[in-house]
Amino acid sequence: MITLITGGSKCGKSSLAEKILDGFFGKKYYIATMRPYGRESLEAIERHRNMRSGKGFETIEKYTGLDEIVIPENSAVLLECMGNLCANEMFGDKIVNPVKKIIDSIRYLDSISETLVIVTNETGADGIEYAPETMAYISHMNEINCITADFAENVIECVYGIPVVRKGALCY
Amino acid sequence: MKFITGGAYSGKRRFAAERFGITAGVADGKECAFNEVLTAKCVNNYHILVRRLIAENKDPIAFTESLCAENPDITVIMDEVGCGIVPVERTERLWREACGRCGCILAGKSDIVIRLICGIGTAIKGEL
Structure with a gap:
């Protein structure tokens, strides 16, 4: 079962994702896709680690190729976040379209887990025309968000910490 | 009149096609003649049309009002552009403000307003 959590920057998506898995009693895995690069990302990683500490997550740092992940059956997975994963898959040696690869890896993670919570990001509502690669x-x-939302059971938009159910239901 | 909004690439055109059957007769705000909008079944990229109107010293608010009066059955598709930082550059700021005002006029006149996120359309005014 997939729950997709979206919203703007720093709107409480991670807290909500962790809260959803609070009541899960099996093994919980946290897939961290942010490459530790530069002070701000290191600070973000530290902040998220502190948030998660004591909540029973085992962290898997995986920046690309999530279809290589192996976990025990009946586990819960929290994938954070799509924004970093998409950038990592897209901007390597050359710029590639990562949509199919990422969708395939989401379907793979869904198939091997009991429940999958994905944190993504809203981009494209600031009206700014950026450089072509951006x-x-x-x-x-x-595109990834639209496709994932289409096959996800639940889609939640976070608005300043308030969860707004866009599809399915919010189950804690 | 119908108004469909949401961020860039959020699935607005697809929604218009699938739910309202709009596939043909769509004027593209990026390149269409201004008066084409006054008779079109649908206009896409209205936020770009607003930018083009400003660039040609035409008042986008007056234009939007006349659009509502002359083509009250149109479906208008417009990116939500107001989130983010207030642009430093004056022309960008004025454009964004004009988009906000035009969007309010269009939403105000529309019987149904759809807002998309992740391809999911929610009627925030009227009913689907």
């Missing part, structure tokens, strides 16, 4: 990133992110 516009391509925004386009790919939204």
Whole structure:
């Protein structure tokens, strides 16, 4: 079962994702897709680690190729976040369209887990026309979000910490 | 009149096609003649049309009002552009403000307003 959580920057998506898995009693895995690069990302990683501490998550740092992940049956997975994963898959040696690869890896993670919570990001609502590769990133992110939302059971938009159910239900 | 909004690439055109059957007769705000909008079944990229109107010293608010009066059955598709930082550059700021005002006029006149996120359309005014 997939729950997709979206929203703007720093709107409480991670807290909500963790809260959803609070009541899960099996093994819980946290897939961290943010590459530790530069002070701000290190600070973000530290903040998220502190948030998760004591909540029973085992962290898997995986920046690309999530279809290589192996976990025990009946586990819960929290994937955070699509924005970093999309950038990591897209901007390597050359710029590639990551949509199919990412959708396939989401379907794979869904197939091997009991429940999958995905944190993504809203991009493309600031009206700014960026450089072509950034516009391509925004386009790919939204395509991934649209496709994932289509087969996800639940889609929740976070608005300043308030969860707004866009599809399915919010189950704690 | 119908108004469909949401961020860039959020599935607005697809929604218009699938739910309202709009596939043909769509004027593209990026390139269409201004008066084409006054008779079109649908206009896409209205936020770009607003930018083009401003660039040609035409008042986008007056234009939007006349659009509502002359083509009250149109479906208008417009990106939500107001989130984010207030642009430093004056022309960008004025454009964004004009989009906000035009969007309010269009939403106000529409019987149904759809807002998309992740391809999911929610009627925020009227009923689907």
